Amino acid sequence: MNLHLANPNLKDPEFYVPGLPVDWVTARYGIPADEVAKLGSAENPFGPSPKAMAAIRQEVEQIHLYASWTAEPLREALAERYGYNPENFVCGSGETEVIALIIRAYADPGGKVLMTRPCFPMYHLFAEAEDRRPVYINTPTMSCDVDAYIDAVEPDTRIVFITNPHSPSGTWLEEADVRRIVEAAPHALVALDEAYVHYSDTPGHIHLAKEYDNLIVLRTFSKAFGLAGLRLGFGVAHRDLIPPLLAVKPTWNVGRLQIVGGITALTDDEHVDRTVAAILEGRTHVRERFGELDRFRMVPGTRSNFMLIEILDPDTDSTKVFTGLLERGVIVKDGSLSFRGLGKRYLRSDINLPHRMDRLVDALADLP
Structure with missing residues (x-):
């Protein structure tokens, strides 16, 4: 072997x-x-969203054509939905791909990536695969200890992952607590993972990416939109944070069916x-x-x-x-x-x- x-x-x-x-x-x-x-x-x-299914079926006739390499039509739809500009978004083949892009683009080999323990496993699996160093905040109460997060941030911390609602416990961080963590790590990229935000009975904290230049908010089409098998997710951040992510992503990582499915699902309230x-x-x-x-x-x-x-x-x-x-x-x-x-x-x-x-x-x- x-x-x-x-x-x-x-x-x-x-x-x-x-x-x-x-x-x-x-x-x-x-x-x-x-x-x-x-x-x-x-x-x-x-x-899946019935509207998205109908749009995907219609788009099948176009799959001989390449999609926009940045998924530009989807970025435009996301910008309109959430009140940003298209250049604030990066799209991935599932939110998990965006997580991988963040680790690749914002932590150098050996760089510290902060996360809770337990957490969504892809944080530490991707970090280890890329030869980055996971640093854990133990959460024995199954809730996010904001003070422990802040205490764990060090000058050489490169990325801070926050899952909200937390996985696997489902507990929730209020906006003031998220702000405390983001402001405690001005030298690191804070990734706020809101994959399950629809079930929190709140609009989430996606608006915070307008205020901080070290924050990226992640969301997925796999859960409430019902498109898990299609593989589609995105991150929204300050426009200057996006080009490094585009530089490390596969060129056509999001295909035509994903783009039209995502655009239409956004309208299926x-x-x-x-x-x-x-x-x-x-x-x-x-x-x-x-x-x-x-x-x-x-x-x-x-x-x-x-x-x-x-x-x-x-x-x-x-x-x-x-x-x-x-x-x-x-x-x-x-x-x-x-x-x-x-x-x-x-x-x-x-x-x-x-x-x-x-x-x-x-x-x-x-x-x-």
Whole structure:
């Protein structure tokens, strides 16, 4: 094997652990696909935006033509929607690509990249793959400790990642706290990840990119817009922060179908509103249902379409519970496998439609 050809930091790489697909559970356990509750990927329960689907179908006839290398029509639509100029935006094949671009463009090899522990795994996975140095702020209370963030910022910190709502806990940072962190790191790029902001019952903090020249706000089309399989996300920042990101991105990273799908999804407020209302209903419902359980606790404070489940029973752990749920046709995430530093006492589950939340609670109650 020619492993010596790879960069030294990639000879034993760690990989992202996504939620399992329905067909894997069907093949492994013989459970019909329509009886599996998929609660491990935070996907939209109503599927993609119907308007976006119609636009994508029409655009298929044009896929022999290259798209704008900067996704300019989408940048223009984003600018109109959020009150910026097109040059304030960078678009990626999923928000995860924008995260990778940030690490590549704004941290040199060995540069410090600050994040919570646990956090969205792609922060540290991309940092390590690029030979950057993840620096962790431990969050044992599953909420963001703003003072700990500020204390951890050092003169040689290159990037600061904030996830709001936080992943995997779903907890929320108010605007004043975000400002404190941004202002404590004037020499670093602060990346505010608002992938799940639609479920926070707030407009989010995207407007702050107008005020700070060291802040980029990230968003995705995968969640409330329902376009996870299309792969589309963006960042908005001071115009001077964008050219380095464009310089390191693949030239045609966003294709024609992604561009038209994103543009049209931005106009489909009805689909987004329906999705958010259903998730908020499911959140209230599952919170009430968890009161029936004595071996598991829904960790309070989530403002997202997922939640942490704490295992109170000392005689089991996250892997055993994860497997037991799979055997009952319920997919969640094993905290010990999916989130570095989360440990064996937690699972992460989507918050979804009430009947799927019933499947989760009933399956937990049925575990031996």
